[in-house]
Amino acid sequence: MTWLWFFAKIGVALGIIFSLGPVCIMGDRKISAWIQGRVGPNRVGPWGTFQPIADILKLMMKEVIVPDGVDKVLFLGGPLIVFIAPVFGYCVIPFGNQIGEEKLQVVNLDIGLLFIMSVLSVGVYGITLGGWASNNKFSLMGSLRASAQLISYELTFGLTMLLVVMMSASADPLKSASVDLSKIVLHQAEYGWNIFGGATWWGLPSGLIGFVLLFTCAMAENNRLPFDMAECEAELVGGYHTEYSGMGFAMYMFSEYCSMILSASLIVTLFLGGWSFPYLTDPADHSFLAGVISIGVFFTKICIILFLYIQLRWTLPRFRYDQVMSLGWKTFLPLALVNIGYMAVIGVFLEKP
Amino acid sequence: MAIDRPTRLPMEIEEQTEGDLGGKRMIVNFGPQHPATHGTLRSIMEVDGEVIKHMDLEIGFLHSGFEKISEARTYNQTVVVSDRMNYLSPLCNNIGLSCAIEKMMGIEVTPRCAAIRVILYELSRIADHIVCVGLQAMDLGAFSMMLWAFIERERLYDIFENVTGARLTTSYTRVGGLMRDVPHDFKDQVKAFLITGRKTVREMENMLNTNRIFMDRCKGINKIGKADAISYGLTGPLLRAAGVPYDLRKNRPYLGYEKYDFELVTEQEGDVWARYRVRVRELYESMKIVEQAIEMLPEGPINIGDPEVVIPHKNEKNNPQGGMEGLIYHFKNYMYGHGVQPSPGEVYLGTEAPNGELGYYLVSDGTQKPWRWRVRPPSFYNYQAFPEMCKGGTISDVVSGLSSLNIIAGELDR
Amino acid sequence: MLATVAVVVIAVVLIATAVAVVVSDNLVHSVFWLAAMLITTALLYVMLEAPFLAAIQVMLYTGGVITMMLFGVMLTQRDPGSRVPSASEAPGWAAPVALGLGATLLVAIWTTPELAALTPTPSGDAQKIGHMFLDRYLIAFEALSVLLLAGMIGAIVLARKGDA
Numbered sequence: 001m002t003w004l005w006f007f008a009k010i011g012v013a014l015g016i017i018f019s020l021g022p023v024c025i026m027g028d029r030k031i032s033a034w035i036q037g038r039v040g041p042n043r044v045g046p047w048g049t050f051q052p053i054a055d056i057l058k059l060m061m062k063e064v065i066v067p068d069g070v071d072k073v074l075f076l077g078g079p080l081i082v083f084i085a086p087v088f089g090y091c092v093i094p095f096g097n098q099i100g101e102e103k104l105q106v107v108n109l110d111i112g113l114l115f116i117m118s119v120l121s122v123g124v125y126g127i128t129l130g131g132w133a134s135n136n137k138f139s140l141m142g143s144l145r146a147s148a149q150l151i152s153y154e155l156t157f158g159l160t161m162l163l164v165v166m167m168s169a170s171a172d173p174l175k176s177a178s179v180d181l182s183k184i185v186l187h188q189a190e191y192g193w194n195i196f197g198g199a200t201w202w203g204l205p206s207g208l209i210g211f212v213l214l215f216t217c218a219m220a221e222n223n224r225l226p227f228d229m230a231e232c233e234a235e236l237v238g239g240y241h242t243e244y245s246g247m248g249f250a251m252y253m254f255s256e257y258c259s260m261i262l263s264a265s266l267i268v269t270l271f272l273g274g275w276s277f278p279y280l281t282d283p284a285d286h287s288f289l290a291g292v293i294s295i296g297v298f299f300t301k302i303c304i305i306l307f308l309y310i311q312l313r314w315t316l317p318r319f320r321y322d323q324v325m326s327l328g329w330k331t332f333l334p335l336a337l338v339n340i341g342y343m344a345v346i347g348v349f350l351e352k353p
Numbered sequence: 354m355a356i357d358r359p360t361r362l363p364m365e366i367e368e369q370t371e372g373d374l375g376g377k378r379m380i381v382n383f384g385p386q387h388p389a390t391h392g393t394l395r396s397i398m399e400v401d402g403e404v405i406k407h408m409d410l411e412i413g414f415l416h417s418g419f420e421k422i423s424e425a426r427t428y429n430q431t432v433v434v435s436d437r438m439n440y441l442s443p444l445c446n447n448i449g450l451s452c453a454i455e456k457m458m459g460i461e462v463t464p465r466c467a468a469i470r471v472i473l474y475e476l477s478r479i480a481d482h483i484v485c486v487g488l489q490a491m492d493l494g495a496f497s498m499m500l501w502a503f504i505e506r507e508r509l510y511d512i513f514e515n516v517t518g519a520r521l522t523t524s525y526t527r528v529g530g531l532m533r534d535v536p537h538d539f540k541d542q543v544k545a546f547l548i549t550g551r552k553t554v555r556e557m558e559n560m561l562n563t564n565r566i567f568m569d570r571c572k573g574i575n576k577i578g579k580a581d582a583i584s585y586g587l588t589g590p591l592l593r594a595a596g597v598p599y600d601l602r603k604n605r606p607y608l609g610y611e612k613y614d615f616e617l618v619t620e621q622e623g624d625v626w627a628r629y630r631v632r633v634r635e636l637y638e639s640m641k642i643v644e645q646a647i648e649m650l651p652e653g654p655i656n657i658g659d660p661e662v663v664i665p666h667k668n669e670k671n672n673p674q675g676g677m678e679g680l681i682y683h684f685k686n687y688m689y690g691h692g693v694q695p696s697p698g699e700v701y702l703g704t705e706a707p708n709g710e711l712g713y714y715l716v717s718d719g720t721q722k723p724w725r726w727r728v729r730p731p732s733f734y735n736y737q738a739f740p741e742m743c744k745g746g747t748i749s750d751v752v753s754g755l756s757s758l759n760i761i762a763g764e765l766d767r
Numbered sequence: 768m769l770a771t772v773a774v775v776v777i778a779v780v781l782i783a784t785a786v787a788v789v790v791s792d793n794l795v796h797s798v799f800w801l802a803a804m805l806i807t808t809a810l811l812y813v814m815l816e817a818p819f820l821a822a823i824q825v826m827l828y829t830g831g832v833i834t835m836m837l838f839g840v841m842l843t844q845r846d847p848g849s850r851v852p853s854a855s856e857a858p859g860w861a862a863p864v865a866l867g868l869g870a871t872l873l874v875a876i877w878t879t880p881e882l883a884a885l886t887p888t889p890s891g892d893a894q895k896i897g898h899m900f901l902d903r904y905l906i907a908f909e910a911l912s913v914l915l916l917a918g919m920i921g922a923i924v925l926a927r928k929g930d931a
Binding site for chain 1: 793795796799802806809818819821822823824825826829830831834835837838841
Binding site for chain 2: 038
């Protein structure tokens with residue numbers, strides 16, 4: 001029975017990421033079409049819904065061109081490595097309430113947050129490798145930009161996660177902070193979402209700023225449009241995937257959407273209460289139906305965040321590279337530090353037992 | 354000035370070293386096939402990190418020999434050649450060319466013809482500017498803006514198609530008049546466009562004007578000062594963005610532009626942002642002109658009555674040159690040694706095309722074909738100042754700068 | 768049993784990747800092998816039930832330090848794709864030094880009785896590390912942070928030299 005549960009959970013987690021990926025691609029194209037006054041894909045299947053499948057079939061049948069002078073092993077390995085972050089990261093995301101004795105989370109790690117951080121930091125290798133191995137100046141520039149950007153924004157990313165940890169500790173009777181994601185979600189279900197300051201009223205500004213910071217940093221980590229320095233089709237042609245064709249390109253593209261989904265899940269888990277919703281889910285109710293409802297709530301929240309991502313992508317212009325850097329180091333990092341300082345100082349003075 | 358710098362081949366640049374670290378500068382090649390060039394241009398950049406230290410331009414990838422071809426065409430036939438130069442606003446080329454030939458021959462077009470030409474000229478300007486602003490936004494990543502602009506451009510092309518029969522290769526003007534009169538629903542179509550066009554431009558302004566990212570990408574980028582702008586021979590929105598109030602429609606009016614009430618738009622900064630502002634404000638001014646022209650569009654003939662220049666209708670009743678007389682002119686106009694034959698001499702007429710001064714310099718030897726047919730394309734003069742603007746900026750600034758110049762390769766290389 | 772096999776496999780991979788770092792003739796490949804080695808080390812930490820340490824290892828070394836190294840290697844290359852020779856200048860000297868170091872470590876491990884007595888503690892390693900940093904090893908911790916600060920300032924000074 002345990003093994004069955006285990007595989008079922010893996011199935012749901014992978015199902016979310018791999019089925020939502022094509023939906024996300026489709027949504028991206030349809031939403032962009034609505035924004036731009038177009039129709040969007042509408043030929044394959046009803047309302048064009050099979051378009052992603054057709055795209056992937058097309059890309060699979062295309063030849064993988066390996067240009068002259070590339071580092072073959074790294075060139076072909078790059079597209080594989082980019083999948084590490086989204087797939088491994090999803091192991092620790094709690095996607096629903098407990099059903100019976102089983103937590104709806106593939107593995108319940110005590111170091112959940114840190115695990116995600118470390119997996120994300122490995123994810124950049126795919127881009128760096130691919131860009132470097134391509135033997136192309138534009139690719140190299142794209143991959144250098146991507147890794148510099150990732151390192152810069154990881155700091156703010158980490159500090160904002162720290163904020164969440166502090167928030168979930170603030171109302172805990174034992175005062176012990178936890179980086180366990182399922183505990184963070186349970187805390188939010190019990191006391192209030194972290195975006196509204198968690199358990200306390202004075203946490204509200206901190207929570208809002210933290211949410212905005214995490215949202216933006218996640219966008220930067222995914223190389224989505226206002227921050228898509230690595231691709232930047234107007235300057236670097238295609239950035240790190242200029243030389244890729246066929247499945248190599250498909251995997252880079254798909255992994256971008258997968259990491260988008262991971263980021264959305266992370267934002268939902270850390271700030272928007274995970275699978276919980278007032279009056280709809282009850283943390284104490286461990287029935288099957290409640291579990292399914294909680295999965296539905298989680299799914300809906302992810303979709304809202306993803307919609308925001310896509311909508312922002314199609315309405316905002318792109319930053320310049322140095323502007324991205326100065327935004328990260330000169331605005332976001334101090335803001336995150338002040339935010340944490342506020343939380344810590346007020347937490348100590350107001351919540352002193 | 355760029356002239357005193359010896360031209361170096363890309364291979365030679367590679368050898369140059371700089372800085373105490375002894376690091377070599379990297380050569381980055383932009384184009385001829387690059388998404389940001391919007392045409393076949395090439396700029397070879399010498400970058401230190403991402404900062405541009407030196408830039409060489411290479412042009413001629415789209416050279417089509419229009420000027421030489423035109424020397425083997427009659428005057429009316431060169432109108433067809435002129436379509437292909439600025440492919441964003443072909444009607445401006447047609448109208449400018451015809452005006453130049455008419456100036457050479459001392460012809461004054463009819464009021465209705467002049468008004469229609471002004472309307473079409475300004476509509477072309479709107480089509481050109483709106484696409485340029487859209488592409489500028491697209492190059493900075495705001496892809497949706499480009500498609501919004503193209504929706505309006507398509508509406509304009511519908512009007513052009515209705516008027517001329519073609520969307521791009523319009524060939525609408527003739528010496529002394531137009532190919533044909535505008536259709537009966539022309540006024541309604543233009544009025545309908547003015548409503549949607551204003552709405553779209555306002556929407557685009559709402560999206561971009563206070564957008565912090567767009568401002569950061571545009572303000573202070575690709576700056577060129579007043580004096581430099583004049584000495585490089587910049588014209589059009591680029592010159593006006595640098596604060597020089599120079600617009601041929603005001604300074605040397607043609608086609609009766611002095612009758613219309615519009616503002617000469619200038620900005621002071623001379624950067625990408627100022628160019629964007631100039632273009633957007635000119636969109637409104639052009640719409641104002643079109644509105645006035647369409648209100649007081651006079652009735653009457655569209656062609657001058659001189660049968661030596663414009664062929665009369667063949668069998669039209671009540672036409673003094675109709676019937677047999679008209680038929681004779683149909684032969685005469687197309688026979689060698691007859692037709693449009695300016696007396697020997699030369700003429701230069703500059704018109705204010707969307708990108709700047711579009712000048713035609715024609716030399717006639719008295720035959721029906723021009724002896725010399727030369728164009729002063731605004732893009733050519735605008736493009737030569739590009740390395741000066743880019744120096745010290747980053748590669749990303751090249752992209753935003755290039756889209757703000759609105760270089761049309763067809764016009765640049767001719 | 769399974770755990771022992773896993774540790775042995777990890778150890779073999781660890782040594783293999785470490786050797787690959789030294790012998791690969793392309794500097795970029797070396798750096799990537801180093802990254803692989805550090806990740807394998809993290810796996811070893813996991814086997815020793817120190818997941819916190821493992822996560823930090825991956826985050827800091829693989830995510831930060833190696834990316835910085837890649838930066839250095841890639842930026843100093845004249846043009847992308849060219850091979851940077853990284854062969855040691857004196858392999859004859861390097862081998863005895865490395866072997867000596869290894870032997871010293873082995874002897875030290877074997878002759879320290881406290882190490883044998885230690886058993887992996889299941890959880891709470893993060894708290895323990897935190898307490899140790901701010902308690903017993905406070906001076907070392909602070910000295911290290913001052914050193915890092917000095918390094919950071921030094922880097923800024925070096926980088927700004929060109930501008931002044």
